[in-house]
Amino acid sequence: MNVPNEEGVLPKHTEKQISVSQSTFISHIRPRFLPESAINIVYTVCLGGLSFLSFIVLSVTGLLLMFHYQPGENTAFSSLLNLSSVIPYGALLRNWHYWAGQIMVITVSLHMVRVAWTHSYKPPKQLNWLVGIGLLLLTLIMDFSGYLLRGSQETGAAANVAVHIAELIPLVGSQIAQILFGRPSPLSGSTLMAYVWHCIGLPTIAFWLQFYHFWRIRRDGGVRPL
Amino acid sequence: MKRLPIRMLIEKEGIAALIYLALSLFLAIKVVPGVGTSGQAPLVGQAAAPWIFGPVQVLLFYVSPWISAILFPFLIISTLVILP
Amino acid sequence: MTRRLHYTRREILLRLSWVGVIVAGSATMGPLVQYLVNDEDGVRSSLVIFKKQLEEDSPWENVSSSRVWVKRDKAGIMALIATCTHLGCEVRYHPEKKQWECPCHGSIYDDDGNLMSGPAKKALQRVAVEAKQDGSLVIYTNKQVGSDERA
Numbered sequence: 001m002n003v004p005n006e007e008g009v010l011p012k013h014t015e016k017q018i019s020v021s022q023s024t025f026i027s028h029i030r031p032r033f034l035p036e037s038a039i040n041i042v043y044t045v046c047l048g049g050l051s052f053l054s055f056i057v058l059s060v061t062g063l064l065l066m067f068h069y070q071p072g073e074n075t076a077f078s079s080l081l082n083l084s085s086v087i088p089y090g091a092l093l094r095n096w097h098y099w100a101g102q103i104m105v106i107t108v109s110l111h112m113v114r115v116a117w118t119h120s121y122k123p124p125k126q127l128n129w130l131v132g133i134g135l136l137l138l139t140l141i142m143d144f145s146g147y148l149l150r151g152s153q154e155t156g157a158a159a160n161v162a163v164h165i166a167e168l169i170p171l172v173g174s175q176i177a178q179i180l181f182g183r184p185s186p187l188s189g190s191t192l193m194a195y196v197w198h199c200i201g202l203p204t205i206a207f208w209l210q211f212y213h214f215w216r217i218r219r220d221g222g223v224r225p226l
Numbered sequence: 227m228k229r230l231p232i233r234m235l236i237e238k239e240g241i242a243a244l245i246y247l248a249l250s251l252f253l254a255i256k257v258v259p260g261v262g263t264s265g266q267a268p269l270v271g272q273a274a275a276p277w278i279f280g281p282v283q284v285l286l287f288y289v290s291p292w293i294s295a296i297l298f299p300f301l302i303i304s305t306l307v308i309l310p
Numbered sequence: 311m312t313r314r315l316h317y318t319r320r321e322i323l324l325r326l327s328w329v330g331v332i333v334a335g336s337a338t339m340g341p342l343v344q345y346l347v348n349d350e351d352g353v354r355s356s357l358v359i360f361k362k363q364l365e366e367d368s369p370w371e372n373v374s375s376s377r378v379w380v381k382r383d384k385a386g387i388m389a390l391i392a393t394c395t396h397l398g399c400e401v402r403y404h405p406e407k408k409q410w411e412c413p414c415h416g417s418i419y420d421d422d423g424n425l426m427s428g429p430a431k432k433a434l435q436r437v438a439v440e441a442k443q444d445g446s447l448v449i450y451t452n453k454q455v456g457s458d459e460r461a
Contacts, residue, residue: 046242053243057250064342068351077264082351084261089345095254103250105278116309126310133306140278147276152262157273161286165295187265237324244327 047111048223052210054104059203061097065090066199069149076151076190101143108139120223128216131209138206145198148181148189159189360447369405370421378449379403380439386460389439389449390423396430410434422457433457 068087070079083090112132115121121129144162148155159181166177182191217223263270275283285294360373364382370390372379377392377400392401392410399414409426410419417428424433438453439461447461 046239049239050242050246053246054250057247064345067346068348070351073265077261079351080261081264086350087345087348089341091258092254093345095258096250098259099250099253099257102276103246105276112306121310123310129310130307133303137303143276143278150262151265153265153267153270154262154272154274156265158275161273161275165291168292168296185265237320240327 045110045114047107047114051104051107051111054100054107055203055206055210057100058097058104059207061093061100062199062203064093065097071149071151071190071192071195073151073185073188073190076149076188080150097146101146105139105143108136112136125216125220128213128220131213131216135206135209135213138202138209142198142202142206145194145202148184148191148194149198151188151190153187155189156184156187157189159184159191159194160186356450356452358449358451360449361445363445364447370403372403373449376451378437378451380447380449383460387439387441387447388457388460389437389447391435391437391451393435394430395425395432395434396428401434424457 065083068079068083068090070076080094083094085091115129115132144158148159163177163181163184166180167173169176179193180197181189182193184191184194262274273283282295282298285298288294358373358376358378360371360378360380362371364371364380364387366382366384368382370379370381372392378389379392380387380389382388392403393399394401394412394414394417396412396415396417399412401410401412401417401419403410408421410421410423412418412428412430415429417430418426419430419434420426422433423436425431436455436457436459438450438455438459440448440450441461442448
């Protein structure tokens with residue numbers, strides 16, 4: 001039976017199974033056994049897992065929203081109003097997408113605080129901490145680009161401010177601004193560039209980074225207090 | 227330290243997931259995020275970014291854009307990076 | 311399968327949660343289909359306007375940017391939709407042969423739109439026309455009428 005005996009020691013062959021799951025990418029995803037303290041809810045509050053769940057919710061609702069939303073300075077706002085009023089369950093999907101996004105920003109930040117608090121970034125987990133910082137930045141940029149896609153006047157102002165800030169960077173500023181935000185009109189921040197980044201570019205990068213993040217956790221011995 | 231089967235973690239995560247879904251759906255139904263002002267309405271002239279960027283916006287008010295929007299975030303990020 | 315007399319609280323709660331999840335999941339299928347099928351974000355009017363004057367017995371004239379063709383004969387004005395009744399390609403009018411020919415699978419219709427040959431089975435569709443007071447024509451592309459109807 002693959003159950004630890006009284007002292008918590010496992011039969012020999014399952015030790016091998018554990019080492020296999022820790023070292024291969026595909027079978028890493030879940031270990032077979034965990035130390036009791038790692039499951040303690042007060043320790044992690046499931047923050048990392050909830051961030052991933054938020055990501056899934058955002059991906060699904062976002063994909064569905066893409067069927068009725070149209071980017072562009074003239075069509076973005078009206079398609080958004082359309083979604084919120086006329087299309088059945090459009091308002092629900094849009095609201096859920098928004099709230100899942102805000103919750104994701106909160107859980108990712110709290111997760112970072114938790115990891116810093118419990119010193120879980122110490123060696124050998126430094127790379128994973130950096131990956132986590134990268135994911136935090138991706139989350140924030142997705143938050144901002146998603147906000148721009150509303151196409152309202154406030155987003156037009158916000159996009160123009162962002163473009164001018166980016167243009168402050170010497171030499172490559174205006175190119176960076178163009179790549180990140182496109183050319184937003186003064187009245188609408190919704191551009192094709194922001195749309196593609198928000199829906200395809202950033203989520204794809206975030207998706208693969210998240211799985212790498214999870215794998216590193218397993219490879220470095222799992223979630224545990226230090 | 228006792229080692230518990232993964233099933234127990236999955237159960238806890240399942241409960242957390244259900245709570246999260248219920249909470250987020252409740253928020254989605256009850257609290258409607260605004261859409262902002264249409265481009266065809268009279269000019270509002272207010273630049274607003276998501277709340278998490280609030281501190282940057284306040285800083286932009288008082289201090290040059292270089293410091294508040296490029297240096298300040300860069301300092302925060304490098305502090306985090308240097309931590310380990 | 312052995313029947314047990316005692317189930318733990320945990321097992322019952324787990325089973326109930328699974329049932330709840332499955333019920334909630336299947337309940338979202340209907341609304342999902344409704345959401346995806348809805349087309350109120352791309353409404354197009356079914357009305358087409360034609361402003362030029364038609365002479366009697368002139369050949370079929372196309373209303374620009376549409377598949378509507380109009381013609382006036384001794385009895386009045388009629389309108390036809392140049393969509394092949396086989397699979398929906400746009401048929402081309404050949405005024406020298408007085409025929410409609412479909413470029414996709416070769417269906418041929420005569421000048422009145424009746425089927426002459428080809429994989430199609432029905433004649434070209436005629437639709438209702440109304441002559442307004444200022445001389446322009448309004449064609450209702452959703453209202454099918456018989457080939458004898460005239461405005």
